[in-house]
Amino acid sequence: MEPLRVLLVDDHALFRQGVKSLLDSRPNIEVVGTAKDGCEAVTLARQMLPDVILMDIEMPYCDGLEATRKIKRELPHVQIVMLTVVDDADAIYEAIRAGAQGYLLKDLEAQQLCAMLDGLRRGEAPLSGAIAAKILEEFRQMVPVPSEQPAYADPLSDREREVLQLLVCGKSNAEIAAELTLTENTVKTHLSNILAKLHLKNRIQAAVYAVSRGLVDAPSQEL
């Protein structure tokens, strides 16, 4: 297997030299260049066409996020992994948006770094444990959880509530239409609006949600 060609970007000279010496000692990794800031990284990326760039974030002149954007625009096949002490959510989000394939913190062991780079060859995304946890937390906050939506957040109209009540009683769309003197298409429209307002996926979820939140009366036994 060809060695993985790595470009190392960090503004600290001793860090560059230290990590280079660690990576160079591995048979399957070759450090093809080092750069001290984002501008140098862009220039060297064009010249060396590395497989992977290990990119610091906080650097003078052109930081790692800006350099990542520029390199990914020009050389989309080059994989970029952030290697930094910065662990705030904004930086992680910006790095992902800029096109970074991974995000590693400098507190990892040399062996872990090499294992992460091996994983990159297999299509894995190198992520420090703490970073993966932050991404999951961000994702959890972005996705609405139906059970946490307050019932009054997006109130249903009287007609939608009537449709929901009959749905809870197990009526089909045709039966609901007949009972409310509506067309079946109008019932379908009401149902779509109900699902959208309550952030739900189907009529079963709607029925469970409506009863558990007291939006409608629970169906009686004979129904």
Next chain:
Amino acid sequence: MFVFAKSSLFSQGIKNLLDAEPGLDVVGWEADPTTAIKKIGETKPDAILYIAENSCARPSFSAEHLLKLGVKAKIVELSLDDASVYVYQGEQLTVTEIGDLVSAI
């Protein structure tokens, strides 16, 4: 030599570079302050290289703290803010190559 840095990757890298230098033997490296102090007590190095990665010193591991503990080793603090080396209590040098660091040690 004993090497301490908050970043494990950094301390391993520096250890690797120093190991290649004649006349230097890195007896240990650590990223956790408590473990570092324990290991320093066990290995009794001649010199401790302490890498300060930002201007906020770690109170649990600083040159002052080591001196208070009665550590006899020479303490070399490498600041990454300005790439300077402080040899307690003595001179200040600028470091861009491993050779500069070896000279300071």
